[in-house]
Amino acid sequence: MTKLSESEIARMHPETLALSYGFDPWLSEGAVKPPVFLTSTFAFKHAADGKKFFAWAHGEGAPPHRREMGLIYSRINNPNLEIFEDRVALWEGMKDACSFSSGMAAIATTLLATHHPGDEMIVCAPVYGGTDHLIHTFLRRLGIAAHFIPAGYEACELAAPLINQRTRSIYIESPANPNNRLTDVGRMKELAQGHAPAPAGQGAGRILVIVDNTMAGPVFAHPARVGADIVLYSATKFIGGHSDVVGGVALANDDALLSAIAQHRALLGGMPNPYTAWLLTRSLETLKIRAEQQQRTAERVAEFLSGHPKVRKVCYLGLLRPEDPDYPIYRKQHSGPGSLISFYLRGGEREAFAFLDSLKVVKLAVSLGSTESLAQHPASMTHSGLTSQDKALGGITDDLVRLSVGIEHVDDLIWDLRQALESA
Numbered sequence: 001m002t003k004l005s006e007s008e009i010a011r012m013h014p015e016t017l018a019l020s021y022g023f024d025p026w027l028s029e030g031a032v033k034p035p036v037f038l039t040s041t042f043a044f045k046h047a048a049d050g051k052k053f054f055a056w057a058h059g060e061g062a063p064p065h066r067r068e069m070g071l072i073y074s075r076i077n078n079p080n081l082e083i084f085e086d087r088v089a090l091w092e093g094m095k096d097a098c099s100f101s102s103g104m105a106a107i108a109t110t111l112l113a114t115h116h117p118g119d120e121m122i123v124c125a126p127v128y129g130g131t132d133h134l135i136h137t138f139l140r141r142l143g144i145a146a147h148f149i150p151a152g153y154e155a156c157e158l159a160a161p162l163i164n165q166r167t168r169s170i171y172i173e174s175p176a177n178p179n180n181r182l183t184d185v186g187r188m189k190e191l192a193q194g195h196a197p198a199p200a201g202q203g204a205g206r207i208l209v210i211v212d213n214t215m216a217g218p219v220f221a222h223p224a225r226v227g228a229d230i231v232l233y234s235a236t237k238f239i240g241g242h243s244d245v246v247g248g249v250a251l252a253n254d255d256a257l258l259s260a261i262a263q264h265r266a267l268l269g270g271m272p273n274p275y276t277a278w279l280l281t282r283s284l285e286t287l288k289i290r291a292e293q294q295q296r297t298a299e300r301v302a303e304f305l306s307g308h309p310k311v312r313k314v315c316y317l318g319l320l321r322p323e324d325p326d327y328p329i330y331r332k333q334h335s336g337p338g339s340l341i342s343f344y345l346r347g348g349e350r351e352a353f354a355f356l357d358s359l360k361v362v363k364l365a366v367s368l369g370s371t372e373s374l375a376q377h378p379a380s381m382t383h384s385g386l387t388s389q390d391k392a393l394g395g396i397t398d399d400l401v402r403l404s405v406g407i408e409h410v411d412d413l414i415w416d417l418r419q420a421l422e423s424a
């Protein structure tokens with residue numbers, strides 16, 4: 001048992017609780033770290049317990065405390081998943097989380113759990129290529145339509161006239177991948193709340209504000225504090241942080257939403273395996289120090305890039321100035337600019353590829369938020385599946401490079417970027 005009382009826990013910071021919360025060593029031989037619970041199924045003490053646990057899992061009633069649900073089967077719950085979910089929920093200051101085998105599993109399961117045929121989404125573009133494809137093709141096939149509008153300070157004005165009785169969600173990546181544009185989550189929430197839902201059974205129900213916070217990561221932005229109903233993560237990125245695991249998370253405060261997402265996860269089978277959840281739990285311990293170091297280095301790298309003659313424009317939250325229209329959103333939603341930099345080279349694909357091929361320290365690979373720096377070409381890689389219209393909405397042109405800054409020494413990174421720019 002933890003020696004901390006509930007009120008003492010409430011005063012602690014997530015980086016402290018990330019080392020102990022939700023795991024009782026005395027249930028596991030005194031082990032300081034949680035073991036990996038490699039079991040597919042859990043023994044019930046009595047048949048009546050099995051009956052009760054299944055009823056709770058189906059949403060019939062609820063246990064006195066959410067972690068007294070009772071372990072059933074690792075597609076439904078498992079101690080490693082629960083420890084990770086408890087700790088990631090603490091980072092967000094949200095009621096609970098549902099972990100997944102990938103960010104895409106978290107996004108797809110959440111959208112399937114919350115939307116029905118005939119519903120409409122408003123999507124602030126650009127969004128990650130996989131999400132774009134899911135919405136454009138798979139959800140459309142199920143009769144869920146989407147209006148794409150550009151992310152940024154003007155998104156609320158553009159969203160307002162699109163809202164109708166069929167609107168079920170406003171979907172935002174903030175900052176948007178890859179152009180780092182910011183959308184005002186709080187104003188979107190006001191828009192959603194200002195719209196009276198149709199009588200039961202006739203419309204989509206209340207409008208949900210759904211935010212994929214992967215690009216900012218859980219240290220520098222907390223979308224639920226400014227109005228998001230659901231927060232999504234590719235845990236593959238900052239949460240995992242070492243490019244050695246793929247995972248995802250969906251978080252909410254509303255019990256009905258949490259239960260719908262958990263039930264759809266059990267049906268669709270998108271849960272992580274216990275070892276994945278264990279790795280993600282391990283990585284949460286160093287999340288803050290990694291993210292802060294990456295941010296410090298990114299600020300220097302962005303400054304270097306913005307002064308280089310071969311770079312046309314740098315999109316980095318740390319370079320926003322009070323006169324920039326996204327700046328007030330940055331101040332409201334972020335406590336720091338993070339470590340994702342997108343920049344436009346002078347030239348096109350040829351110059352971008354020559355730059356990427358010349359990098360020696362930074363790895364030419366997709367993904368982001370990891371300890372090593374990664375650079376890629378969104379137009380032909382992560383966002384290659386977007387229609388040319390969606391690419392144009394998101395400013396994804398052939399001269400754009402996305403750089404995720406890692407924990408290498410800043411001087412080595414700047415040396416590498418300089419020599420690669422000179423070769424381009």
Ligand SMILES: Cc1ncc(COP(=O)(O)O)c(C=O)c1O
Pocket residue numbers: 102103104105128130131173177212214215233234235236246247248367
């Ligand atoms: C913003 C964003 N959301 C979701 C995803 C999908 O996550 P995963 O690759 O873990 O499925 C990605 C992947 O790059 C992403 O960048």
